[in-house]
Amino acid sequence: MVDVMVIGGGNAALCAALMAREAGASVLLLEASPREWRGGNSQHTRNLRCMHDAPQDVLIDAYPEEEYWQDLLKVTGGITDEKLARLAILASSTCRDWMRRHGVHFQPPLSGALHVARTNAFFMGGGKALVNAYFRSAEKLGVQIRYDTPVVSVELDGDRFVAVRTAKDERITAKSCVLAAGGFESNREWLREAWGQNARGEWPSDNFLIRGTRFNEGVLLKYMINAGADSIGDPTQAHMVAIDARAPLYDGGICTRIDCVSLGVVVNREGERFYDEGEDFWPKRYAIWGRLVAQQPGQISYSIIDQTAIGRFMPPVFSGTTANTLLELAQKLGLPEQAFIKTVDDYNAACRPGNFDHTVLDDCRTEGLIPAKTHWARPISTAPFYGYALKPGVTFTYLGLKVNEHAAVHFGGRPSPNLFVAGEMMAGNVLGKGYTAGVGMAIGTAFGRIAGTQAAAAAKKVEHATA
Amino acid sequence: MQQLEALIREAREQAPGGYSVIPILSVNETEVGRQMKICNSCRYCEGFCAVFPAMTRRLEFGKADINYLANLCHNCGACLHACQYAPPHEFAVNVPQAMAKVRVETYADYAWPVALGALYKRNGLFLALALVAGLTLFLMLAAGLQGPLFQAPAGGNFYSIFPHNLMVGLFAPIFLFALLSLSLGVRRFWKDVSPGTATADAVGDAADKVLRLKFLDGGHGEGCNNANDSFTLTRRRYHHFTFYGFMLCFAATSVATLYHYLFGWEAPYGFTSLPKLLGIAGGVSLLIGTTGLFALNLRRHPLQGDAAQKPMDRGFIVLLFVTAASGLMLMLSRGTPVLRLTLCVHLGAVMALFATLPYGKFAHGIFRSAALLKWAIEKRQPNSLQLSDD
Numbered sequence: 122m123v124d125v126m127v128i129g130g131g132n133a134a135l136c137a138a139l140m141a142r143e144a145g146a147s148v149l150l151l152e153a154s155p156r157e158w159r160g161g162n163s164q165h166t167r168n169l170r171c172m173h174d175a176p177q178d179v180l181i182d183a184y185p186e187e188e189y190w191q192d193l194l195k196v197t198g199g200i201t202d203e204k205l206a207r208l209a210i211l212a213s214s215t216c217r218d219w220m221r222r223h224g225v226h227f228q229p230p231l232s233g234a235l236h237v238a239r240t241n242a243f244f245m246g247g248g249k250a251l252v253n254a255y256f257r258s259a260e261k262l263g264v265q266i267r268y269d270t271p272v273v274s275v276e277l278d279g280d281r282f283v284a285v286r287t288a289k290d291e292r293i294t295a296k297s298c299v300l301a302a303g304g305f306e307s308n309r310e311w312l313r314e315a316w317g318q319n320a321r322g323e324w325p326s327d328n329f330l331i332r333g334t335r336f337n338e339g340v341l342l343k344y345m346i347n348a349g350a351d352s353i354g355d356p357t358q359a360h361m362v363a364i365d366a367r368a369p370l371y372d373g374g375i376c377t378r379i380d381c382v383s384l385g386v387v388v389n390r391e392g393e394r395f396y397d398e399g400e401d402f403w404p405k406r407y408a409i410w411g412r413l414v415a416q417q418p419g420q421i422s423y424s425i426i427d428q429t430a431i432g433r434f435m436p437p438v439f440s441g442t443t444a445n446t447l448l449e450l451a452q453k454l455g456l457p458e459q460a461f462i463k464t465v466d467d468y469n470a471a472c473r474p475g476n477f478d479h480t481v482l483d484d485c486r487t488e489g490l491i492p493a494k495t496h497w498a499r500p501i502s503t504a505p506f507y508g509y510a511l512k513p514g515v516t517f518t519y520l521g522l523k524v525n526e527h528a529a530v531h532f533g534g535r536p537s538p539n540l541f542v543a544g545e546m547m548a549g550n551v552l553g554k555g556y557t558a559g560v561g562m563a564i565g566t567a568f569g570r571i572a573g574t575q576a577a578a579a580a581k582k583v584e585h586a587t588a
Numbered sequence: 589m590q591q592l593e594a595l596i597r598e599a600r601e602q603a604p605g606g607y608s609v610i611p612i613l614s615v616n617e618t619e620v621g622r623q624m625k626i627c628n629s630c631r632y633c634e635g636f637c638a639v640f641p642a643m644t645r646r647l648e649f650g651k652a653d654i655n656y657l658a659n660l661c662h663n664c665g666a667c668l669h670a671c672q673y674a675p676p677h678e679f680a681v682n683v684p685q686a687m688a689k690v691r692v693e694t695y696a697d698y699a700w701p702v703a704l705g706a707l708y709k710r711n712g713l714f715l716a717l718a719l720v721a722g723l724t725l726f727l728m729l730a731a732g733l734q735g736p737l738f739q740a741p742a743g744g745n746f747y748s749i750f751p752h753n754l755m756v757g758l759f760a761p762i763f764l765f766a767l768l769s770l771s772l773g774v775r776r777f778w779k780d781v782s783p784g785t786a787t788a789d790a791v792g793d794a795a796d797k798v799l800r801l802k803f804l805d806g807g808h809g810e811g812c813n814n815a816n817d818s819f820t821l822t823r824r825r826y827h828h829f830t831f832y833g834f835m836l837c838f839a840a841t842s843v844a845t846l847y848h849y850l851f852g853w854e855a856p857y858g859f860t861s862l863p864k865l866l867g868i869a870g871g872v873s874l875l876i877g878t879t880g881l882f883a884l885n886l887r888r889h890p891l892q893g894d895a896a897q898k899p900m901d902r903g904f905i906v907l908l909f910v911t912a913a914s915g916l917m918l919m920l921s922r923g924t925p926v927l928r929l930t931l932c933v934h935l936g937a938v939m940a941l942f943a944t945l946p947y948g949k950f951a952h953g954i955f956r957s958a959a960l961l962k963w964a965i966e967k968r969q970p971n972s973l974q975l976s977d978d
Contacts, residue, residue: 157676226635228634243632244632245807246635246669246670249672253670376626376629376630431647432973436625436629437629438629
């Protein structure tokens with residue numbers, strides 16, 4: 122019997138496996154996906170939000186604990202756990218040397234991402250390179266790895282972990298276990314159940330795209346909740362972005378984002394605007410647009426820009442629909458012509474002259490328009506015009522298992538002695554809602570490492586108890 | 589599509605200056621353009637090499653941009669293994685492979701004379717035939733000029749087998765033609781990529797990147813990929829052995845030429861003479877380098893690079909190996925009955941090497957150096973784009 126079993130193959134799972142192995146435990150890691158799809162959503166990540174009090178290699182200036190905490194407090198609207206959040210923040214200041222020892226490389230901030238040069242450390246080659254490095258290190262250290270091994274149930278003795286059962290009905294025992302198998306974002310049924318039917322009779326989640334892995338079905342999450350584990354969070358809360366409607370159903374990752382929202386207007390299927398596109402800098406607003414689009418009829422919207430925006434935003438992966446007149450654009454996008462043209466005309470007429478500068482919160486805004494566009498408002502009048510259809514893209518769900526500072530799974534408020542949880546399966550403890558770049562990996566790394574250490578210690582205790 | 593491409597190519601070859609007015613993208617160039625659009629909206633690989641920073645300076649990828657980026661790519665493989673969109677993902681991004689396919693097209697398209705660019709098509713066969721032709725030439729010459737093949741020539745001097753002037757007469761034109769052909773080819777490539785002016789600073793930077801093979805270090809210094817997602821410095825090191833071995837042999841020949849014409853010191857030279865020392869070091873270095881590169885090539889990850897080019901790559905490695913090995917053998921066989929045969933093999937191999945220089949793998953060094961110089965110039969110019977995800 123192995124000491125520690127880790128279920129999952131993403132960042133949190135690998136951090137747990139490596140820490141447990143380093144603590145001297147024998148470790149078995151079960152990854153649901155085949156080898157070529159390993160790594161869960163971590164293969165699509167790009168950076169880690171890091172606390173630091175002085176410049177460090179790729180990180181400039183300082184990002185002190187208090188500022189990090191205030192940022193988190195703001196984006197979550199207070200739906201967070203200060204003790205656990207501060208634990209993750211502090212861990213982010215010291216974990217990078219450990220990451221480097223396991224082969225992870227960092228690179229300077231990407232062009233077009235300078236706004237996070239102070240706060241976020243970028244993985245060289247992105248998250249898949251990080252996942253590759255951790256798997257290599259795990260193999261070298263003797264962690265046993267099994268791919269194509271989804272786990273369907275957990276055998277418990279009260280609040281104690283005993284064994285798991287795989288999809289092939291194999292029973293595998295271990296002295297302790299770390300659950301790090303992701304959220305439930307790729308489980309269409311569950312999304313439908315969570316989002317329900319709206320007043321228009323639509324099932325909104327049927328139109329959601331999943332930005333990450335198809336393997337996050339939430340099987341274990343559901344199993345544990347049904348088995349009496351304490352849960353936390355709202356099943357409709359998720360990291361949700363408005364992405365290109367042509368993106369693949371799964372694994373579209375970063376490149377399907379549309380970054381021109383703040384440079385133009387966004388209209389819904391009826392050709393009407395519905396939110397202030399220039400409310401704040403795009404990196405601070407992109408994560409609310411998924412929900413905004415989800416609330417529109419048909420869960421679809423259209424980002425409209427003109428020639429003046431070209432070359433000012435990150436190039437999208439698919440070319441936009443191009444037209445020489447607004448009428449032609451409406452026709453090509455299938456929008457109601459009159460309504461669309463009226464929306465743009467009203468908007469154009471409401472734009473007040475100002476000094477356009479998309480690097481600051483400038484004074485180009487609309488007057489007397491509802492909803493207003495409060496920055497970067499310039500008339501859409503220079504042909505050619507471009508339109509990009511947007512759909513909600515789910516990155517990951519926040520519903521998770523409740524933990525303490527030891528990442529222990531809880532039953533009726535009591536921590537399990539040998540069952541731990543990390544990553545998306547518990548990120549909701551810190552992230553009740555909202556998001557800020559790189560915080561998912563910070564939580565995954567911190568609690569993955571804690572869970573691995575705790576699981577190794579729990580396995581040793583079992584040994585002493587049985588000796 | 590392949591037929592269309594052939595037609596375009598043919599039309600281009602017949603047009604004045606070898607080019608049609610509107611550059612039409614080939615199938616392989618279109619594929620690089622498609623992939624670059626995906627990469628440009630992701631950019632996770634920026635730290636690996638120069639290709640991605642060069643890419644971010646562009647929104648559109650025309651023929652010249654694609655040819656430039658393809659030659660800037662060192663096929664290190666880092667971006668393939670790190671790619672979230674690599675196969676089996678439906679985006680099927682494989683930058684090293686797409687770039688390799690375009691690269692060999694650029695060698696063929698920019699070859700001079702243009703018609704000889706076709707030699708890249710079945711390059712392994714071409715190299716083999718060149719080697720056979722070289723060997724045949726010298727064996728026949730040896731038979732025609734002197735007595736039996738296995739007989740120690742008087743004084744162990746190979747000039748008594750092939751007179752010095754005959755060798756110069758045979759090799760100088762071939763070598764000068766190779767130089768001319770490569771220069772004209774790279775000049776056309778250079779003009780097409782519209783590079784701007786090379787400052788001394790940029791030239792120094794490019795030379796540094798070329799001579800250290802900077803972009804085989806993975807961006808982090810641990811090396812590039814070969815068989816799998818782990819990094820190795822062996823490819824860079826064996827490449828260095830090969831490159832510097834070649835340069836040492838070249839230096840040996842150059843010094844010997846100076847000795848001959850400037851000082852009237854004729855070969856053979858003693859073991860401690862400068863040409864001999866350079867030649868031995870170069871030959872041994874080439875043997876180590878080519879053996880290593882060949883072994884790495886056999887173990888290369890199947891998705892990394894273009895499988896159709898293996899005959900070209902391996903043929904060139906083998907030709908360098910045979911040249912080096914026969915050169916060292918030649919030195920050891922002085923005064924023995926095998927000297928005459930060894931000499932024929934060595935001269936045949938060198939002749940084949942020279943003749944194929946402008947129409948084989950050797951061209952990669954020339955075109956890549958030009959692309960690196962272009963990058964050194966370009967990155968010193970202000971970026972015209974104001975992209976941000978702000």
